[in-house]
Amino acid sequence: MSQPTSDAPSVFARLARGVYRHWGRVLGGGGVLLALAVWVLLQGGHLTTGTIDGIEASRAESLARGAAAGANDQTLAVIFHRDDWTTDDPRFTQAVASVLERVQRLPEVEAVVSPVGAPEAFRARFVAKTGHDLLALVRLKGGEREATAAFPAVRAALEDPRLQTTLTGKVAFVHALNELLAHDLLRAELISFPLALLVLLWVFRTAVAAMLPLVVGGLAVLCGVAGVLLLSRVTNMAQYTLNVVSLIGLGVAIDYSLFIVSRFRSELAEGLTTEDALARTLDTAGRAVAFSGLAVTVGLAGLLFFRGSYLSAMGLGGALVVAFAVLFALTVLPALLSWLGPRVDRGKLPFAHTNRRGGAWHALATWVMRHPWWVLVPTLALLLAMGLPFRRLELAATDITALPAHTEARQGAETLARLFPREAATRVLVAVEFPSGNPFTPERAGALFDASRRIASLPGVVGVESAVDLVPGMDRATVQRMAAAPPQALPPELGSARAAYLTGNVAVLQVLTSQAPSSREARDLVRELRVDRAVGDGRLTVGGQTASDVDAAAFVKHHTPAAVGFVMGMTCVVLFVLLRSVVLPLKALLMNLLSLTGSFGALVWIFQEGHLHRLLRFEPGPIEPSLPILLFCTLFGLSMDYEVLLLSRIREEWLRTGDNTHAVAEGLEQTGGLITSAAAIMVAVFAAFSLASVVVVKAMGLGMAIAVALDATLVRVLIVPAMMRLMGDLNWWGPGHSWRSRARVKQREVVP
Template structure:
């Protein structure tokens, strides 16, 4: 008996035959991989927040780290409140002192600053005018990751039944953000699986067939998340990465499985045996899945151009989960189909099937072929109009307003701003690095005084805190005199201030502004400070939240052109290899850009300009700088799912008949229902993430849902077929095009004979 997957068979046919013969081993291997993934999940990882290495703000933070007042990133603002005690009551002070003494003994705590026992001038800054609220500052040890990990312990130590205690600050914000991201991830997955199952039941009309994509999707996400946790032990992986991996992995894995199961059932319906149907399925739908997975991976690989940032880690995690999705779709799923055979149609449901070559798609395909201009022009106009708001894009990093209003960190920030406006003011960190030696010699102290006065006069600045701003109105000569005096001769508060703002060869200044950290005025202040860097023989660098915002935006903009060019260029190559056409890959790039334009315009209209904010429950504001490029890289690849499926089927028909109009109509008729069903699944998955509490995750989920919906309806079903109808045989122009056309029309060849 001859081998159906002999020497002349394609790679995918041989793969199908091998999986069919060794399905037990394939499923056993998947079981081992599943066990390893569960083990990795139980081990956990070391996830961080999004950071970017090498930017100026990070250097400023590093220089100022040794000074107690150098950075507020690891400082918790703690507000103690009691209705029936006033802050002048000795019981209030004694109770606060006992709580803070307990906290100060914790190994995670570096220092505690409070008004208890402090001079009156200092105490006034930390006691609210309400008479019932007192502020303390708790500085944690280590960097951002260590401080965030220590937060729950410190938070518990600060709890006391005598007070209502509220905490805020960057560490509190990051801790709340991480908790919400974990909660959002769990809720999204619990919602997306049932939603996907409903669509799959509608598509397949049988329970067994509908469950198979969920199995593959669950395996891909589980292994992808496990891989990210393992990678987080050797490289920086942001907490967001888990949400991105789950979002992308579940969508593509279910889609790929939908394509393969649908084709397998169609081949069985044609009377093929299980093995024959499996080989035909992998040689057609399997090939499309492989190329689609490659296109998605290429898109996500564009994020690797942002080396040194959390974006590159997200690209790595996304590429990993897509690889798992393709692997399981081409091995585990065929093994299950081989084992099931015709039983894939078990559990038939009574309602009508949702896909197929029904009258709707036949009528639509015929209408598009007859009226291509009437289809193309209005649809193009609509997409371009949807993209217009993107021209008004404003970028700003995620801040505490990304948290829901009920979270303690956000409520604490609002309380701090109301009761202690100076402590809540936006702080721009200025670190002045001198070549070597004492940063507070008389000469350098004079230069610092001049710089402080110059900065204090800038628009929007409400104060400057530094070693030369100990007493308001202190002149240059007094500053220099104090700088030359022995440390022991200074009053205690002046010694403490010098210790707080000076370290090694670095002097620290905190520039206070009443503007919001993400405001244009605060950004202009950072840029103005960076225009004149000379401070005596020292040089200043600028850090803080606003500076990080400016630097992160500049970092993303600097690397975006190379990433976009790589993604578009490599996508062209992948599609050329699949389709053997020069024109179709270029058209595909244009189509992707159109669907992305509509999605990006909607993103700005909804999240930046605030339309629908009450319905979606979020606070409008600038877009996170990483979001557009993250969506571009992810969606550019995901859009290829439908492009590859549609064009592969059209190419099959064109190779069979040589008739472009017939091939386009037949391809749309055969795949239109499948594409819209697959898109419905992705939209359901992404929409589940749009219900997240964190605005960035909500925006990403909704942005991807809108893009996929536009891509699968307006673009793939209307614009692509109409353009291909108008372009005719030019669609297939490429190397060997003329010879192939001559072969199709060679004498003696009958129409329908595959070359």
């Protein structure tokens, strides 16, 4: 253990002594923060599914918002069914009419479209061939947030004891997704806390010490979630940010507490008083926690480069919960330790042991030092092989298939596709904006007719719905005559239907394809539609779910290089300040990339290609566009926990002895058990989130669990020591001294 040469206490030591003298006030402050967090949680927030500002798909939706046919996102598809009534039975139609009349009176409802009282040609679209099913469309007011908030009231109004009612649509999907995310969050926490406690009991062998990290973890998560809810009132915050924040906060808070409690107990065992042990603990492990928290925050700050999207807000939420984890680990936890003192070892378990280091880590360290090439080459090959599936990555936003099969929205979508295939077809929104004036003059109607026929001929298109496609078989001249006719000269149903596709100076076309929204064919169709944008003197803009997928993937791809460069560059700076070496930060970047390579490859192999879909209970499909960059920014920082822990101990031994091989072996022997214990806790926490019903949360939890497991075993315990053994004294090269001689200046080291 290194000794400081200066008599001046460090900031961390002064903090420790201040907390020791005023531990009651510190705990009181923590209690106030807890009370405020609980109050905010009771108030709730304004969470969404997550949007990206400024993309073309959003602009198309905005242009078409005034047209009834352009508001797919706020429209509910309602299927009415009764086994013993047919659709032409007056009792059926009267029951449906009374329900829809009640719904129409709701202030949240903008319009209702149904076959009741409609012309026969229109009615055929909304009556199933089964003879027992009717379809109605209920359009809600406002945007996604307002429509989702209104859904429960609308759903209740649609209930009728005479009918079986099934709802689907984006609003129903979002509502079901939000409920599942809340349920997943509660279940994951109920599972992860006991799992973490079991690992902590195994690590500490005393009940009191094992409970302390859980206290800090609970405080950090509660305050972090409260912070997210507050942020959601002023910025676009996705619903599953709560799950991500809980996942990150619980993992890092317990890890940081593990480092501090472990070091405190070690210092007490050396015979130090409680105050001195606490000062030494924060001067070593506390410093490591501060640097680790800074590294994690730097990683999450990479998400700020995705300005205008929910990713940026998610980065703020993640950084906030990490800040709370560091704050409580350096204040509330030391206050608890000040109060407990030697009582931290109370509640010893019957299977307690005294040899924490054991011979296994000594034997492993010795073997790695003797056979670095035999360790390095096969392990590198294994990680690179695990990463190969990532080359086949496909990205698409979360859709209805992310919901479990038992949810109403999912069942409704499948019923809609079976009974009303045209209404269930994937719809690509095309909004044609003209410079000004009426979008349906004879000249513009002719241009819309030409564009509609061109679009209808594209591969995969099964139909086009627009103001020029109201009557099958109409030619261009007929369309232009209809455009020239005064509205009162048109049949009422034709006039109202045409108005559904026109708003202001914008004409709306719905392009129907039988391909799934996330399919490659549907994305190719969106790109093809954007090739030729001219429609007479107007210009078309493409929107809809598939277009949003295309734009989101392009948005993420465009901003990723800057985010990755920032994270890697700032991580190098943080590690250079800590280790005073140029080589070790660069090596750390390479090690982090290796951990991520294996995790990303496993993500594609499992969730995109579906190799474990029966075991994990999900439907394979493309990866959510935000997931890879979210994992990168989060895990790049989390990996620094183990890097800081291992390299700080190695550097301490190198400064003491000047022997690189001995320093690496000793550092691995002293920290190997702590690294694997901390990783076991994180894996337990993250694995609990992999049990989620929502695929994106399941993938996030499992991806992080795999990355941490690889990082703490293959990378930190095998590859890092092997590489450092091979590089020798070059590891310690830095400005101001030769790589052939060790530094002679003693400093306080970060040694948890």
